[in-house]
Amino acid sequence: MQLSTPRLLLRPGVPDDAHALTEAMGDHAVVSQLAHVPWPYSHSDALAFIESMQRDELPRFLIFETLDSGSGLVGGCGVSRPDGHLKLGYWVARQCWGRGIATEAVAALLETVRSLGSKQIYAEHKPENVGSMRVLIKLGFDQVNLESPDYDGPKTSSAAMVMRSLKL
Secondary structure, three states: OOEEOOOEEEEOOOHHHHHHHHHHOOOHHHHOOOOOOOOOOOHHHHHHHHHHHHHOOOOEEEEEEOOOOOOEEEEEEEEEOHHHOOEEEEEEOHHHOOOOHHHHHHHHHHHHHHHOOOOEEEEEEOOOOHHHHHHHHHOOOEEOOOOOOOOOOOOOOOOOOEEEEEEO
16 A cells, blocks of 8 residues: 655555664664664664554554655654553654654545544643644644543553544
């Protein structure tokens, strides 16, 4: 499965993408905002991640810019199901921050998730990651009160994360 937007192509990675993925994830400013990425990020980490994308039943994509001035691999996004709840993850290469790539890619991904009949999805971000917070708010995610007795969603990957939820 692959998705496209006016300027992006979202598709599962292939082994030929490993070098570009290794370079993109070699930026500590990007990796430090993610919950579960090894550091330093190696070529074998990239290959293992790409292989996992191929066998996962849930949509997980690398994001490529397709305009003439495009810069190839610009990020990634996908859905996982930790502890039974759908959870969104995404990242964008630092040179592409502030250009709306995450919002555009995640919006396309959410349409696919909706078509699968899912009712709710969660996402988390570090409190200091204002860019990610803005993406999620723009897409309609609300902050979750993890202490609420009514909350039955996934746990955060660490106490330092903010959890958000979107009804689909």
